[in-house]
Amino acid sequence: xxxxxxxxxxxxxxxxxxxxxxxxxxxxxxxxxxxxxxxxxxxxxxxxxxxxxxxxxxxxxxxxxxxxxxxxxxxxxxxxxxxxxxxxxxxxxxxxxxxxxxxxxxxxxxxxxxxxxxxxxxxxxxxxxxxxxxxxxxxxxxxxxxxxxxxxxxxxxxxxxxxxxxxxxxxxxxxxxxxxxxxxxxxxxxxxxxxxxxxxxxxxxxxxxxxxxxxxxxxxxxxxxxxxxxxxxxxxxxxxxxxxxxxxxxxxxxxxxxxxxxxxxxxxxxxxxxxxxxxxxxxxxxxxxxxxxxxxxxxxxxxxxxxxxxxxxxxxxxxxxxxxxxxxxxxxxxxxxxxxxxxxxxxxxxxxxxxxxxxxxxxxxxxxxxxxxxxxxxxxxxxxxxxxxxxxxxxxxxxxxxxxxxxxxxxxxxxxxxxxxxxxxxxxxxxxxxxxxxxxxxxxxxxxxxxxxxxxxxxxxxxxxxxxxxxxxxxxxxxxxxxxxxxxxxxxxxxxxxxxxxxxxxxxxxxxxxxxxxxxxxxxxxxxxxxxxxxxxxxxxxxxx
Numbered sequence: 001x002x003x004x005x006x007x008x009x010x011x012x013x014x015x016x017x018x019x020x021x022x023x024x025x026x027x028x029x030x031x032x033x034x035x036x037x038x039x040x041x042x043x044x045x046x047x048x049x050x051x052x053x054x055x056x057x058x059x060x061x062x063x064x065x066x067x068x069x070x071x072x073x074x075x076x077x078x079x080x081x082x083x084x085x086x087x088x089x090x091x092x093x094x095x096x097x098x099x100x101x102x103x104x105x106x107x108x109x110x111x112x113x114x115x116x117x118x119x120x121x122x123x124x125x126x127x128x129x130x131x132x133x134x135x136x137x138x139x140x141x142x143x144x145x146x147x148x149x150x151x152x153x154x155x156x157x158x159x160x161x162x163x164x165x166x167x168x169x170x171x172x173x174x175x176x177x178x179x180x181x182x183x184x185x186x187x188x189x190x191x192x193x194x195x196x197x198x199x200x201x202x203x204x205x206x207x208x209x210x211x212x213x214x215x216x217x218x219x220x221x222x223x224x225x226x227x228x229x230x231x232x233x234x235x236x237x238x239x240x241x242x243x244x245x246x247x248x249x250x251x252x253x254x255x256x257x258x259x260x261x262x263x264x265x266x267x268x269x270x271x272x273x274x275x276x277x278x279x280x281x282x283x284x285x286x287x288x289x290x291x292x293x294x295x296x297x298x299x300x301x302x303x304x305x306x307x308x309x310x311x312x313x314x315x316x317x318x319x320x321x322x323x324x325x326x327x328x329x330x331x332x333x334x335x336x337x338x339x340x341x342x343x344x345x346x347x348x349x350x351x352x353x354x355x356x357x358x359x360x361x362x363x364x365x366x367x368x369x370x371x372x373x374x375x376x377x378x379x380x381x382x383x384x385x386x387x388x389x390x391x392x393x394x395x396x397x398x399x400x401x402x403x404x405x406x407x408x409x410x411x412x413x414x415x416x417x418x419x420x421x422x423x424x425x426x427x428x429x430x431x432x433x434x435x436x437x438x439x440x441x442x443x444x445x446x447x448x449x450x451x452x453x454x455x456x457x458x459x460x461x462x463x464x465x466x467x468x469x470x471x472x473x474x475x476x477x478x479x480x481x482x483x484x485x486x487x488x489x490x491x492x493x494x495x496x497x498x499x500x501x502x503x504x505x506x507x508x509x510x511x512x513x514x515x516x517x518x519x520x521x522x523x524x525x526x527x528x529x530x531x532x533x534x535x536x537x538x539x540x541x542x543x544x545x
Contacts, residue, residue, distance in 0.1 A: 015348060015503075017347070019347075047277060047287075049273040050276055051274075053081050053264040054138065055256035055257065056264040057083075057260045058083060060114070060122055061114055067083060074135075079135065083122070084142055087111060088111055090166050090170075130158060133278070136280075146193060147168075147192065148196075149194055149196035150184065151168050151183060152182070152185065153180050153182050156180070156285055172206060175206060180206070185256070186211075186216040188217070189216075189239065197238075198247055209251055212241050212254065219235065220536070250315070250541060252288075252291030260404040261403070266399070267398040267399055268297055291312070291313025297534045299535070300396065301327065301533070303535060304324075305325055307323050307523060308542075311540070312524070317545050319516050323511050327507055329527065329533075330365065332351070333505055333529055334349070334350055354503065356479075364455075364500055365451070366450070367398070368497065370448065371446030373491050373492040373493070375437060387460065390455025391455065393453060395451060397421055398450060419434060420433070456474070457478065461474060468486055470484045470494060519543065522540070522542075525537040
């Protein structure tokens with residue numbers, strides 16, 4: 001077994017480890033097949049993550065942006081999508097409240113349009129974009145509920161009908177025997193006001209996962225990042241994920257954008273990762289049914305989390321729990337938490353600043369952002385990124401849609417600007433993007449890509465856009481970020497972010513927990529990057545023997 005010991009690993013990478021009542025080691029490599037390797041390493045797996053957005057909106061009901069543009073935006077950075085119309089609100093309130101008249105009108109008007117030809121148009125376009133093995137499209141639609149919380153019905157069948165319901169529970173009854181997932185979202189609003197009520201949770205194939213994160217905020221707990229700021233009200237404990245887990249509920253954890261500007265997968269707004277063998281309808285559906293899902297805010301952070309060879313979403317038995325973790329982030333990892341029964345039993349902290357890698361030829365991830373300025377008009381970015389030496393391994397899009405969550409009176413007509421990676425070779429990538437000014441000092445509107453490169457430190461990374469050219473060596477970017485205004489101060493700008501070597505975005509960890517606390521304990525992983533992008537695994541449940 002070729003394993004770097006803990007002291008050597010910490011010295012060379014600046015990672016640190018805090019564990020409570022556990023034993024463990026940080027790994028750099030471990031050979032399968034050896035006696036020690038068989039203990040530490042899980043069985044080989046042919047599963048990989050595929051990424052999608054199963055809850056987002058355009059102007060097919062209420063929202064902004066054309067439906068075809070929404071599908072095109074999804075194809076640009078996702079593996080699968082459901083572009084989601086709003087369909088019904090059985091217990092809509094406010095008939096006698098003049099404050100709510102406009103809200104009622106835009107909802108009921110949208111529901112009517114969907115039933116007057118909109119749904120047929122939507123189903124036809126979903127079928128048009130569905131390409132087995134290339135890009136999957138699913139039929140889904142949303143129902144609001146004051147009592148039960150909002151839910152999305154996701155259908156396996158591409159000709160699924162629009163099912164009317166008198167409540168979410170009625171909807172569930174009508175869905176029995178059909179291949180339909182009914183998923184709650186924005187869980188943490190006040191119960192009775194479209195927040196989730198765990199008393200109505202249906203464990204099993206019908207609701208295998210819940211939506212923990214979207215533009216509404218994060219419902220892991222009533223604390224932490226991404227508070228609820230929408231006019232629907234504050235975040236509270238009763239509907240949150242940890243509240244449900246503490247009640248003994250079993251469910252997978254996912255994210256989707258709930259974006260209302262026709263941009264599925266909008267970077268930073270939420271995504272679902274599905275751990276499956278291949279991008280086929282049956283494999284993706286079965287993986288979702290088995291809770292083999294994860295939640296990410298934006299970056300496609302790959303979390304290989306095993307417990308006694310079980311995958312996230314599984315239930316296993318055993319008092320000795322061998323925990324294996326292998327994470328690849330999109331940028332520098334701030335920390336990784338191993339959560340057991342609401343407690344953090346181990347934290348792996350990444351470096352405050354990435355360590356300069358040894359040697360000349362190195363693998364790094366370099367994110368390049370395009371945006372800023374103070375003008376109302378879009379900036380159209382056309383050009384390419386290139387490297388002088390080495391190889392571009394991959395180009396990861398980080399494309400955002402406009403910052404709409406729900407319509408407001410008097411808003412103008414809106415056209416979705418679809419960003420595209422036009423081409424990729426091992427030396428360059430051509431991009432066609434649109435950025436707008438950041439709407440405030442806390443909401444980003446930049447477009448970006450992440451270059452995954454293997455190249456020498458003296459190799460140059462060049463950006464040629466809109467008649468301007470800027471370049472920096474990889475060595476310069478390993479020392480820190482570099483930015484450039486396109487015209488001058490207060491104009492649009494390009495940011496070459498600090499280059500991130502493998503030592504700061506990849507880590508492998510093994511530990512053992514031999515102390516069962518409950519008849520059934522649950523474990524899950526959460527990863528935070530220094531750029532505020534997050535990811536969470538679904539839990540693994542372990543029964544005491």
